[in-house]
Each structure stands twice: as structure tokens, then as C-alpha cells.
Amino acid sequence: MTKKSAKKNLKVHFEPDNTEVLVEPGANLLETAIDAGIRITASCGGAGVCGTCKVVIKSGEVDSIRTDKVSDKEWKQGTRQACQSKVLTDLSVHIPVESKLERAVVARERKGLGETVATGWKFRPLLSKYYLELPPPTLEDNASDLSRLLRGLKQKYNLSNMTVDFDVVRGLPKILRDGNWKVTATALVTAVKPKAADRRRPRLTKVEVGDTRKNHYSLAFDIGTTTVCGQLLDLNKGQVIAEGIDYNAQISYGQDVISRIVYCQKGGCPKLQKAVVGTINELIQQLLDKSGIDRQEIGHLAVAGNTTMIQILLGLDPQYIRLAPYTPAATFIPPVKGNEMGIEVGDHVYLFTFPLVSSYVGGDINAGIVGSGVHQRSQLTYYIDIGTNGEIVVGNSDWLVAAACSAGPAFEGGGIKHGMVATTGAIEDFDIDPATLEPTLGTIGDEKPKGICGSGLINIIAALLEAGVIGQNGEFYTDLPTKRIRPGKDGNEYVLAWASETQTNDDIVITEADIDNLIRAKAAMYAGCQTLVNSVGMTCCANLEQVIIAGAFGSHINIENGITIGLFPDIPRDRFTFIGNGSLLGARLTSFSTDLLDDARNVARMTTNLELSENNEFMKNYMAALFLPHTNADEFPSVKEKLEKLRKNKGKQRTTV
């Protein structure tokens, strides 16, 4: 794009951030914004197809390709897709509210989450500290400094067979003498026992002057495609002492894993790696600031994430994840130092990454299974993590089958005309007056509406279905007495909020295309569940004895509405529990117990991965699920009954199409 000789001589000014950068003529405006630190959404990763990175050129000239995502009116007002624009002159650029990522993720508590966590493990953190008062050397006993230390560890703590990091030896002579032979040794279990009979070989990673046992901390992270969550753990008390969450800075390079992989294929892997490491480092700084703990007191880093996120974090080219037959580089990642990846922790800190199952069932799912104890119980459990890639697991203590369902981005607001991530201004609660067909909206943060988040979408569609505004095929009834239903560019639509009521000064609508997108997404999840259940010889999802819903998004789904639209199986509601961020739960609990480290290995090994993409039965199940709630009404007996009752109550005689 740019010649080597090109100079960065054009000023680009961004409002309302009031940030300015210098770029070369011809620079891509989306990349310019990202480089300037502007948090801009770009769901499709700069391919020009999503229209989320729209900006308004206030002054100056760009060379911009126009796609159908920009209306005539917008074009005239200077709206351009940043990803489709090259900088030609000095610019002043306005980032509209709908194109901006919020600076911080809104952390929302869901009341009354079920308690479904692994049990029976001993509190025995992977990282341990051992205080020693060693006898000083004499001419009669002048063993080497390291031998003296290891002898002390064996005598006092019965530790033998240790692996020693070379770096420990480097500082040892001075540390032992500075501490007057009173020191604290830190040992880490990095590897599971290959066989139950094998002895563990703890790794000596650090020796410190004096008794430092009280300063004993580690970090647990979930690296999500959208958000990164971190916790600072007190390894003496087994407690979380600070936590933080932020958007994964990779989000500006594409919303889903596929767009990230595509970016890597174009040579962008180092940039994406740097982006997520930047997010991790900012979160670490936050956790340190909140807790007042010194960076050097952090001794370990446990990370869970999906396969693509982990491979990019570790600088492992993810391209084969996307190409059939979808192989990850490794499912068990060897120990590696955190700072080798650019993470700002002490030199001695290892990065443990949760074992992966396959390219699309990652360490986040394994961590969720281990953290929630699915592998410990005989109950037939359905574990579901809903996102762009919905990952699902069915199984119990004897067997586990897993699959990833390409649900598409609808649940995260992608591909939805006014879709957005679940942050302030997103419509989440929705009710409709059956008489007037007027809505009542609830938004996150109680702000004026800006768009619709995934959980809101489910609530809206369930309510529209129950109110008889849409049919079971997802199409609007056009003969209803309301001006909110109207034809639009993407089929008929229902106006949720008029322009005057919104932050964007545009009508916020839900379209038939939006509803169709959601139906496909929920159909993929349900069909996946059916396929897994069938794969182990059971005929019916009603056999499921427990449903564990993981994920930030899942935590905010109304179960009743989820069943109404056919996302969840129609089984007794008390079998459902939410565990929130299962990935982080697993990373945290495993930091606390070597038992769970072994479990993580075993779960990764025992889980059978099903590739749904070319599975005929899945396709059959999927086609049958493209209906609200399902073409086979008997799969959803309580919904069938409810809908029939509602119709009778309304005295209407519409039939389902």
C-alpha cells in the first residue's frame, strides 16, 4: 500500500477522542484509527461487509470504496467505512457513538447464579512457597549452594526429584548469602503426572531472600475472542483479590475467530499477538493497582481460551485451524515463560495454558468442564457456551462428546441491523402490550437505546412470537393495527424505538433478516445438541439431566425465552444453571489444585470431538430446527402448549405458516 519512501506527513485528527496521528498518504483509515488507539468496532475485520466501522469525514479527503452499507443520505453527510477508505489529505474524522467500543466492558452481575463447581479437590496450588533456614556451609560440609538448597527442601518438605530452572542457579549464591541462608523457594507443578504412579517433578522457579511466604499470588485469565477477563489470586487463602475485564484489543481486527485467522494469513499474527498481550498487560496493571500487590509477587499465570486465541497469544500460526481437517498446532502446550510472549510478569513466571480438545473446542471449554465438575458426576449434562462459535459438550464422568456450532455472530449482535455488544444502551429487556403492540424497553445502564444485544434479541423475538406479531417461521404479520410494523430494506421490520428516543437519532428496528439470523443461530446450537445426544445412542434431548450455561452472554439469557425460541431443550427449568465465565472459573480453580490439573489433562483426552461442518445428521437436525421453536412441535411440549393457550386467549385464529 505504501512505498518505502513515503513519509508520514498527513495529520489525521479523531473526534471526540481528540487524538491526532501522522500517516503516509494512502494509509488505511481503519488501521490509522487502531494505531491511534481509537477503540473502533470492525466486526468483519476490515473486509467491508459489516458496516460497523463507519466514520464521518468532517474535513479533508479520503479515497473510499462505497458499499451498500452506506446509504445515500449517509454518503452525502460524509459517512464512510473506515476500512474502505484511504487517507489522501489531512483529515478531521468523527467516530459516531455506534462505531465506538466502550472503553470498559460493563461488568454485570446476574443474581442467583447456580453453584455448579468441581468438588472433592484438595487445596494444593500449582505454585508453592517453601521457607528454609539452611545451615551455612563449613569446610566439613561445603556442598554447592544448589545442593544445599535442594537438601533443605528434601529434609524439611520431603521434596525430591525437582527440576531446576537454570535462572535459579544464576542468582543463588548471592541470594543465599544476602538472606544469611534463610530463603524462600518457589516451586511450580507445570506438568501433570504422565501416569498415576509417576512422581511429580516440581520445578524450582525462584529463590528469594528471607521468608516471603505471605506474598504468594498468581493470575488466572480467560482470553475470549471478544473480552479478556483476569483475576489476581491469593494462593495462601485460595481467594480472588481483584478482577478485571476488558475488550480483547484484537476486536478491531475482526469480531470472530475466522476473521482473526484470515488476518493472520495475511501476515498479521504478530500484530494480533501484540494486541491481546497489550490487553492482558493493561489488565494486569489494573489488578496490581487495585490490590496494591507488587508485580514481582505474581508467581504464575494460568490462561484458558479458545484454540485460536491461545495459538495467537503464543505466536503459533492459526491458519490450519480454519482449513479442513482443522488441526490445532498442539492440544497440550509445553510450559513457556510469560515474558517470552511479552506479558509483563517476572522472569520466573510460567504461562500455563489449559489443554485444548480440538480446533474449535478449546481450553476455555475444557476449563469450564473441569471448573463446573461435569467430569465428576454421573448425571448426563449438557454444557453450553454460547457465542459466535457456540461450543457444546454432552457427557458425564464416563464419557464426553463435544462440538462447535457455527452459530454466526447474531448472539453477539453481529449481522443484526442494529445489533451491538452487550454494553450501555443495548436493549435487553423487551415487553409488548398485546392490545396496542407498543413496546416497553429496558436497556443496559438505563441509557437511551443505541442498539440490540444478543440476549435482548432473544427476549424480543420470544415476545413478538408470544404476542402473535411474528409467526413461527419468523415472519411478521402485516395485517396488525400498528405503524411500528413496516416494510424495510431487509424485509418487514418492527420499530423498537423511534429516532427521537435513541442515542443514534435513527429508528432502531428489528427486521425479518435479523430474526432469520437468530433462528439460524439457535438452530445450529440446538441441532448440535441433538447430534451429540444422538451420537451416544440417545434419541432425545429430554434425557439431559443438567444444563450448564456458561459465558458472559449465556448468563444474561432468559431461560424461558431461550426455550420459547428453541435455543434450549424444553426440559424442567430447575435443571438449568449458569456458571458465568466457565473458562475463568476453571483457570482459577486449577491454579488452586494440582488435582484439577490432572483432571484438565484427562478431560482433554477423554473428550471426543465431533466435526459438525460435514456431518449429515447435523444438517438434517439443523434444517428441522429452522422454526420457532422447532418444526417438530413435540420436541418443545411446554412451548407448544403455551403458544396454543395464548392464541386461544387472544381469540385469534391465525395458524402457523
Added chain:
Amino acid sequence: MTKKSAKKNLKVHFEPDNTEVLVEPGANLLETAIDAGIRITASCGGAGVCGTCKVVIKSGEVDSIRTDKVSDKEWKQGTRQACQSKVLTDLSVHIPVESKLERAVVARERKGLGETVATGWKFRPLLSKYYLELPPPTLEDNASDLSRLLRGLKQKYNLSNMTVDFDVVRGLPKILRDGNWKVTATALVTAVKPKAADRRRPRLTKVEVGDTRKNHYSLAFDIGTTTVCGQLLDLNKGQVIAEGIDYNAQISYGQDVISRIVYCQKGGCPKLQKAVVGTINELIQQLLDKSGIDRQEIGHLAVAGNTTMIQILLGLDPQYIRLAPYTPAATFIPPVKGNEMGIEVGDHVYLFTFPLVSSYVGGDINAGIVGSGVHQRSQLTYYIDIGTNGEIVVGNSDWLVAAACSAGPAFEGGGIKHGMVATTGAIEDFDIDPATLEPTLGTIGDEKPKGICGSGLINIIAALLEAGVIGQNGEFYTDLPTKRIRPGKDGNEYVLAWASETQTNDDIVITEADIDNLIRAKAAMYAGCQTLVNSVGMTCCANLEQVIIAGAFGSHINIENGITIGLFPDIPRDRFTFIGNGSLLGARLTSFSTDLLDDARNVARMTTNLELSENNEFMKNYMAALFLPHTNADEFPSVKEKLEKLRKNKGKQRTTV
């Protein structure tokens, strides 16, 4: 010494190298010469006490401290000790032949070396290559790349329980596909089995495209205080395919380990580390050039050396080696990558360092014991490596005791008026006509004499003793009819070569002070041997069933003369064998066999270290040995008989003093 603002504006020109450098005013001239790449001797490491770094200032001015090492005549001619001189102006400096280190060590073969090597080990190199033709992944079998590789290694080669280097994962996806699933894996045994019942955990260090088994090489090195020796090994054939030797570039910073440690205490450790790494890298380049092998085909690096050399090589501050109670940093060095130390080998190459016994009985001695198989036999063996620090071991397959004797530098030509290392021009062979008392000299390389090397010194003193020129106390008889015996600055002296016959244009003499130095050196060795023998309940060195002489120096000692002066015990001559560089032998053989790796661990653990420096019995033995051959003539029955016979033959009636 220099201010920050000082500029390097003075030219120093060195002859005959014709090399020029720029320095700041006040720069030390010895350091200037070293920095300029001049190979200059400086036995005392710049303390000003040895007088070996003399240079002649041809033009310009230096600020020089005068010590008694520079005669009036020399001073007038412009001779200065480089270490005692500061550069004041532009200079032209001549490096005289006696101050110059030869560019290359003269490799000398000793005919008829005994074959005393370890036996019974299986050829099973630490580094192994495994060729695999893996089934490509399919949708039914889309295990991760690493899992597929490990599965292949298990199925085809029964390798399990491997440790995987993170770096292997990084390149794996591309390598597997570039090789069309035909690859060669390299595995290394880095650790001994903690217990015999434990399984080894080979470490996967590299994966290459295609079948590369035929390119399978490693390096073995002995890092000596004076010289560094390297061998390039073919791990398929178990052969040495190239070897090289050079001076350890640290030699310009001091001749013995103590002066090196002192230099480190002044903050010079990084400089010394860089120096020895430079020597190693030059040798590696030579070995590659000689063999035509590619650097990337080298897969492993095994190094043996004394404790100080190894600690400096690894950047481990050696200061506590010198301070009572003399503790090394570690006796078992954890695996570390060669390139982390600056050694120019591939990223995957680990540096194995031989386990050490103590601060003064290092990995070189352990390697020699293992290489020569002392630990395998029931014969009571005396293993002796003669150098500045003479290391000695007594033992057999059941027990081993070891000690270091501070022999001083006499054996390496240090502290001897015309002493020099064993290189061209060194007087090594010496005979004396009993009638005329005229000498016949033999020098290394048959050049004109330049000085006396250690083995020459032994031969000269034995001959002078047998000819009745000196008494058993080491003093000259002054009543002999020869002008070669004359009083000198350091007591009486004998002129070995007149100025006109030498390279240095000075008389080359041996002085009473020289003889006294050698007597002390040999007394330390013999007393050490006695002390070790006594320590295990034996009374007499005559019990020794085998004597193994290691070391480049040892290989050139005339055994008969060594016994005559009392260096070696007076036992049947057929019990003596030479093994040359035992350290390199051990490093090589261990590269070839994991059995010997275990042995090296066991030998290091089973060897009892005796500290002689504060041992009363040693002091008693030492005092008794300050005589030629010994104050107790019955310790040396054959020498006693020989000297008596010679006296009778000469008809002389001199008595020993």
C-alpha cells in the same frame, strides 16, 4: 580510570602484529592490547607481579609503575610491564616474542598412550534422531499436529513420556506440511534417571522436514584454564570427525583460576565469559570448516571443565569458589541452551555441563574418571591431572576420594624465571654430559630455545640430580668445573643456553628459586596423594594398582623422571598409563552413551571431596615431601637405589644435605 567525557583519541600501534586501536588517555596498556586482539601473556592477570606482559615502547609516552620485574637495562631500552602502564600519548609498542602467546596451540601426539577407557557402555547417544512418515490428518482423525507427532514416535519407536520444548511447537505446523508429513524428530536426554526405576523423559528439541538422520552431529568440549579443546562428533558412527585446540582467550586476564576469579570480583565476569565464548566460537568455526558440516546439523554440546571455568562460561559469579568454605554455585547444572550463553549453535542446542564434585574438583575430573572407567574397576587407582591446580582422585568402583592440590603454576611454566607454556621453542628434553656438565637440549618444534616448559623442568631437574649438579635439597653444588653454574639474582643458576643460542637473545637459565618452586609443586601433588590414600585407611602409596595420568601436560612427562623427583609414587612402571585430555574423553564418550551420563551423576555423588588447604596431615606430608625425591627415602626405593648407584659410579662422596 577514565572520565565519561574522555575521548578515544590516542592511537596505539602494536608491532609485529601491525594492529592499531584508538584509546582514551590513561587507558591501561594491557587492556588496550587485549582489546586490540593481541595475544599477550599476563600470568598474574595484571597484578604486576609476574613480569610476563613486558612490552617495549618504541615511541610515545606511558605512565608506568616500575617493579623489580624490569631490570635497569630493560627500563632504559623502553621495556615496560603493559599491565603497569597507562597510555599518555600516541604509541608504537613492540610485543617481544617471549610476551606473545602463539596463535595456535601446538598439538603434540604422544606415542604409545595407554588405552584406559570406560567399557561396557552401550552406544546410545544422548541425542537421537527419529524418522517418521505420519498419516496426514483427516476429518475422522484431526488430532493436533503435536499429538500426531508424539503418537508416531510412540508407535514406531516406543517413545513415550516426552518433554516437549515450546519452540518445537512454534514451527511444527509448517514443518509437518512442508515435509508432507515425513519428518525427522530430534530427542535429547538432558537428565539422568533420578532412580533406576524411573523412566527417562527424552526432550523433543527439533523437528525437521524429511529424513535428516544422516546429518547427526554434536560437539564435545574441554574448557581448560589454559586451553580449550573441541571435537565434532558423528553421532551415527560414534566417531570424532574433526578436532581443534586453542588457548582460552581468558589467559590474557590471568593464568590461573584464582586470577580469573579475582578479575570477576572486580566486575570482569561478563568480559571473561565473552572471552571464552569467543574461543569456543572460533573453534566451532574451525571444526565446521574442516568437516564441511553445516552449523544447523550440530544438535548438542557437551562441555567439561573445572568449576571456575564452567561457572564463568555460564555467567555464574565464581567468587565463592575462592572464599572459604569454597562452595560452587551448583554441582549439577540444569540444562540451558548454548546460544543463551552466546555460543553460536542452533536455537535448539542444549549445553550439557559435566557434574562437578566441588569448587576445586570439577567436571573435568569427573569426566576423566568416567571416561577412563576408574569407577568401573575394583583396582585401586590414582587419577592425576597435573596443572596449576593439580586434581587427584584415589578410588575404585566402591569409593572415590578427591582433592585439589595448590601446586602453583610451576608445571605450566609460571613462576619459573624462563618458564613458558609448552609450545614451540620450549626446552623439553634435557641431557647432561656427566663429565663436561654440558647440556644437550631438545625443544618443541626443534626451534631455538625460548624458555622452559613444565615437562622440560622435570627432565632438567631429574637430570641435574642424577648428574650430581644439584643435591636432594635442590641446591647447586658450586664446586663443579663448569662456568654454567653461577650466582644469579634468584640464588645460584645453571645456564641452559647462552644468549647467542636463543630466540630471546638472553641466557636461558634454571635457578635455585625455580627448582624450589618445582619441589613445592611436586610435593603438593605427592602429599595430596598420600593424604587421600591415608584417608581411606591405607598407609602407603605403594598400594596403588594403577596410575592414570591425564592432561595435556601430564602426557608429556617422563614417568621415570617424574618418579625421580618424587612427583609420582615409586611403583612398578607398567602400572602407569596416560589418557591425554581425560576431560574431553569423558565429554565425548558421554555424548555417545546415556549409560555414562548416569555414571557421571553417580561419580559426582559418590566422590568424597577432601579440602587439603586446612588439613593438618596434608601439611605434614607436604613438609616431608620438600626434598628430591622425599625426606623418607624408603618411600622411593628404586630412586634411592639409583642415586646410590650413580654416586658410586661417579666415585663421588657427596652426601645429601
